[in-house]
Amino acid sequence: xxxxxxxxxxxxxxxxxxxxxxxxxxxxxxxxxxxxxxxxxxxxxxxxxxxxxxxxxxxxxxxxxxxxxxxxxxxxxxxxxxxxxxxxxxxxxxxxxxxxxxxxxxxxxxxxxxxxxxxxxxxxxxxxxxxxxxxxxxxxxxxxxxxxxxxxxxxxxxxxxxxxxxxxxxxxxxxxxxxxxxxxxxxxxxxxxxxxxxxxxxxxxxxxxxxxxxxxxxxxxxxxxxxxxxxxxxxxxxxxxxxxxxxxxxxxxxxxxxxxxxxxxxxxxxxxxxxxxxxxxxxxxxxxxxxxxxxxxxxxxxxxxxxxxxxxxxxxxxxxxxxxxxxxxxxxxxxxxxxxxxxxxxxxxxxxxxxxxxxxxxxxxxxxxxxxxxxxxxxxxxxxxxxxxxxxxxxxxxxxxxxxxxxxxxxxxxxxxxxxxxxxxxxxxxxxxxxxxxxxxxxxxxxxxxxxxxxxxxxxxxxxxxxxxxxxxxxxxxxxxxxxxxxxxxxxxxxxxxxxxxxxxxxxxxxxxxxxxxxxxxxxxxxxxxxxxxxxxxxxxxxxxxxxxxxxxxxxxxxxxxxxxxxxxxxxxxxxxxxxxxxxxxxxxxxxxxxxxxxxxxxxxxxxxxxxxxxxxxxxxxxxxxxxxxxxxxxxxxxxxxxxxxxxxxxxxxxxxxxxxxxxxxxxxxxxxxxxxxxxxxxxxxxxxxxxxxxxxxxxxxxxxxxxxxxxxxxxxxxxxxx
Numbered sequence: 001x002x003x004x005x006x007x008x009x010x011x012x013x014x015x016x017x018x019x020x021x022x023x024x025x026x027x028x029x030x031x032x033x034x035x036x037x038x039x040x041x042x043x044x045x046x047x048x049x050x051x052x053x054x055x056x057x058x059x060x061x062x063x064x065x066x067x068x069x070x071x072x073x074x075x076x077x078x079x080x081x082x083x084x085x086x087x088x089x090x091x092x093x094x095x096x097x098x099x100x101x102x103x104x105x106x107x108x109x110x111x112x113x114x115x116x117x118x119x120x121x122x123x124x125x126x127x128x129x130x131x132x133x134x135x136x137x138x139x140x141x142x143x144x145x146x147x148x149x150x151x152x153x154x155x156x157x158x159x160x161x162x163x164x165x166x167x168x169x170x171x172x173x174x175x176x177x178x179x180x181x182x183x184x185x186x187x188x189x190x191x192x193x194x195x196x197x198x199x200x201x202x203x204x205x206x207x208x209x210x211x212x213x214x215x216x217x218x219x220x221x222x223x224x225x226x227x228x229x230x231x232x233x234x235x236x237x238x239x240x241x242x243x244x245x246x247x248x249x250x251x252x253x254x255x256x257x258x259x260x261x262x263x264x265x266x267x268x269x270x271x272x273x274x275x276x277x278x279x280x281x282x283x284x285x286x287x288x289x290x291x292x293x294x295x296x297x298x299x300x301x302x303x304x305x306x307x308x309x310x311x312x313x314x315x316x317x318x319x320x321x322x323x324x325x326x327x328x329x330x331x332x333x334x335x336x337x338x339x340x341x342x343x344x345x346x347x348x349x350x351x352x353x354x355x356x357x358x359x360x361x362x363x364x365x366x367x368x369x370x371x372x373x374x375x376x377x378x379x380x381x382x383x384x385x386x387x388x389x390x391x392x393x394x395x396x397x398x399x400x401x402x403x404x405x406x407x408x409x410x411x412x413x414x415x416x417x418x419x420x421x422x423x424x425x426x427x428x429x430x431x432x433x434x435x436x437x438x439x440x441x442x443x444x445x446x447x448x449x450x451x452x453x454x455x456x457x458x459x460x461x462x463x464x465x466x467x468x469x470x471x472x473x474x475x476x477x478x479x480x481x482x483x484x485x486x487x488x489x490x491x492x493x494x495x496x497x498x499x500x501x502x503x504x505x506x507x508x509x510x511x512x513x514x515x516x517x518x519x520x521x522x523x524x525x526x527x528x529x530x531x532x533x534x535x536x537x538x539x540x541x542x543x544x545x546x547x548x549x550x551x552x553x554x555x556x557x558x559x560x561x562x563x564x565x566x567x568x569x570x571x572x573x574x575x576x577x578x579x580x581x582x583x584x585x586x587x588x589x590x591x592x593x594x595x596x597x598x599x600x601x602x603x604x605x606x607x608x609x610x611x612x613x614x615x616x617x618x619x620x621x622x623x624x625x626x627x628x629x630x631x632x633x634x635x636x637x638x639x640x641x642x643x644x645x646x647x648x649x650x651x652x653x654x655x656x657x658x659x660x661x662x663x664x665x666x667x668x669x670x671x672x673x674x675x676x677x678x679x680x681x682x683x684x685x686x687x688x689x690x691x692x693x694x695x696x697x698x699x700x701x702x703x704x705x706x707x708x709x710x711x712x713x714x715x716x717x718x719x720x721x722x723x
């Protein structure tokens with residue numbers, strides 16, 4: 001899910017924090033701890049013009065496309081064909097683009113497509129274990145904002161022990177009162193999206209039967225393994241009449257209904273727009289011994305929390321969706337036949353295999369486009385846009401961002417194996433459904449601006465990145481969200497820099513780390529959404545960038561690709577990624593992971609004292625310069641230090657960073673002017689750079705000069721904000 005840090009409000013809040021902090025520092029820091037000039041320049045901050053999002057209104061495109069790994073898109077092996085939308089029963093919009101669309105052309109084109117004939121049919125061979133299979137028939141009551149349906153679910157016992165209890169996630173019940181765990185933890189707010197007063201949603205199961213016709217509703221029981229909150233009904237247990245033995249299957253037929261809330265936290269309605277995310281009874285994951293480090297097999301059970309996302313088994317979905325005849329439906333997977341229209345209602349049929357979730361959106365106002373796309377790494381995919389009319393003119397920007405993301409991520413990590421990718425743009429008041437990922441379907445931000453900045457592309461790139469880490473690698477987001485959000489944010493930055501010329505400002509992002517916590521922990525263990533987002537999005541990405549800086553980009557590319565290829569469709573854990581990293585680099589990373597992943601350390605090296613005195617050595621007058629440096633955070637293997645002298649000379653040293661308190665002695669013909677740790681800002685996990693610089697002598701005018709510098713910094717930051 002796309003983090004809120006990139007939006008306007010977050011930019012403004014960050015601006016206030018940065019400027020307030022700078023002003024406080026100018027008044028509070030002791031003499032001797034500040035430079036006469038700020039040790040980083042405004043040019044450093046401007047580099048990439050990317051401040052935790054898209055603060056730069058006019059990013060400069062890349063001037064060279066000769067980066068390593070550039071794919072060769074010239075040869076092809078697929079038949080020429082056009083995707084025409086007929087399978088959806090839709091009349092495609094004309095190819096000619098309005099003037100407003102041409103004005104919004106991306107600055108660089110997408111990698112060209114090979115002639116493509118995307119074939120929408122079941123996969124010839126299973127890609128995953130396919131533990132579960134769903135067949136559903138559902139109908140939307142557009143007036144009552146309700147979904148009613150039948151679900152026939154088949155589950156196979158993957159373990160070595162008999163199982164007599166099944167567990168289901170009933171996510172819509174998170175919204176049935178203010179007393180649920182989700183609402184209590186979130187305060188009725190997810191990102192900047194807030195639930196309205198008296199806004200409720202719920203799920204009711206009226207029947208659940210075995211294939212022999214035995215009714216099991218009386219065997220249902222709500223459970224709360226995480227917090228014991230009896231008002232939470234997001235996890236349900238059902239006791240079976242007999243055990244399911246290893247390798248055996250059970251099929252249950254369920255009647256259920258969902259009351260949609262006004263769109264909030266990934267699902268609901270906004271006027272006549274509907275987003276059905278996490279909307280059906282979803283069976284939990286039963287993990288055999290050895291899965292994700294388990295010593296004994298059993299269910300992985302968690303309620304729906306304010307910060308947590310999801311975890312489910314791979315399987316097959318066959319879903320029919322009935323809506324009013326004026327509605328268009330976007331969904332996971334591909335249509336198996338044109339929709340059946342009786343004049344009042346229209347029934348869509350969708351199928352998808354080797355996915356672990358199914359979502360759909362519906363609206364009578366969607367503007368629909370599709371294009372076929374293929375590269376050497378992508379056999380062929382239909383990219384389908386379901387646009388709010390306000391953003392119809394921006395279709396080329398959405399399409400280009402999708403092509404760039406699919407092409408690059410498939411090149412870097414592995415093939416996008418599905419034949420469809422759907423992109424849904426909610427209406428302006430539907431942002432509760434925006435910026436979210438589902439298998440083969442993503443949502444962008446609501447159609448608010450006529451001329452949006454590059455946040456439009458960034459969100460699409462981010463959510464398509466999730467198709468690889470959330471969609472195919474598919475870690476447990478309840479317990480290890482960083483493996484999804486951090487990896488996706490890392491990939492997002494890499495693509496935005498290559499394709500749009502927007503570099504992340506890691507210096508600023510690291511300084512934003514005010515509450516670092518362990519990355520491998522339950523999502524609800526973080527103190528609120530801000531701390532969750534700060535760690536699993538930004539700090540997790542910085543950890544990956546730090547690894548990249550230590551091993552080099554080429555080796556990091558091999559690490560990421562090896563991890564994806566080794567663990568796609570297998571639900572890995574943090575230790576699995578560590579093992580891949582160690583296999584590729586042939587080096588132990590235990591110390592690094594212990595500090596920065598299993599614990600919440602950041603790098604913090606501080607210059608805490610400078611002493612200079614005149615001496616005579618071998619009859620020659622010299623200056624003895626003593627510099628004390630302390631380690632206040634985690635260990636970093638290479639710590640650059642610059643010693644600058646009054647005669648303009650300087651000595652650069654690299655320290656191993658191990659000792660907690662060291663003293664450097666430098667005898668020199670001139671006294672030391674200042675000492676600076678990591679002057680080039682190469683240590684991305686350093687978050688307290690204000691103590692990394694010390695000047696030997698500081699006169700009384702320093703605070704005046706510093707305050708003037710703060711004013712100029714504030715003026716520059718205000719100038720960057722894209723209003």
